[in-house]
Amino acid sequence: MEREEALELLQxxxxxxxxLKHAYSVEAVMRHFAKLKGEDEDYWGVIGLLHDLDYEKYPEEHCAKTREILTGKNADEEFIRAIESHGYGICTEVRPEKYMEKVLYTIDExxxxxxxxxLMRPDKNISELGLKSVMKKFKTPKFxxxxNREVILKGCEMIAMDLDEVIEETINGMKNAAVTLGFQ
Incomplete structure (x- = not known):
């Protein structure tokens, strides 16, 4: 699925x-991780863009409704499965197996x-956001x-990366969408 078609479907x-901004964030981070691994940035990005496709209208059927919608759009099984896997242990039993699925599972939350x-920063600017600030918030459960911090930690184990490194790369990915997200 091309991004334009995916964006229309998302909207x-x-x-x-x-x-919508969450979808753009996840898209940007998925593209970033794909680039780091030499994978198809467009494919990974569209999966990130559509990962919560059904959430607003069908929160009780999250991921299941996405399967139905995407099957109707003739999306391939690998594509649908990747999206379903981000809800592993929460709303699906589809375990992330491929690296791309594991990244999506990790970075969504x-x-x-x-x-x-x-958004707590006075300037709402992501360009100066550092690891230390995010780690402080990560360690503050009320913030x-x-x-779901447990999902993030499980995901870090799945992709064999330290939490610090995952946070840094996720920030870097989100910086690529700073204008769209209003974070500049």
């Missing part, structure tokens, strides 16, 4: 500015934590309490 099922951290 058909989502109106919330915060959900982390982008939310980083977004909350940036962005909806962010």
């Amino acid at each position: 058909e099922y989502n109106e919330s500015d915060s959900l 982390l982008t939310g934590l980083i977004t909350a951290t940036v 962005a309490a909806g962010v």
Whole structure:
């Protein structure tokens, strides 16, 4: 699926500015990790863009409705499975197996934590955000309490990266979408 088609589909099922920005964040980070690994940035990016496709309209059927929608759009099984796997242990039993799936699982929640951290900054600028600031917020359970830190840590194990490194690379990926996210 091309990005333009994916974006139209995302906007058909989502109106919330915060959900759309979350999708753009995850897209940017997925593209960044794909680039680091020499993988297809466009493919990884579209998976990131659509990972929460069904969440606004069908929160109780999250991931299952995405399967239905994407099957109707003739998306391939690998593509659909990758998206489903980000909900492993939360709303699906689809275990992340491929590296791309593991990255999506890891960074989904982390982008939310980083977004909350940036929004607390007076300048709302991600360009100066450092690891230390995010780690401080990560270690404060009441901050962005909806962010599942356990998922992030499990994901770090899955991709065999230290939390510090994953945070740094996630920030770097989000910097690529700073204008779209309003973080400049």
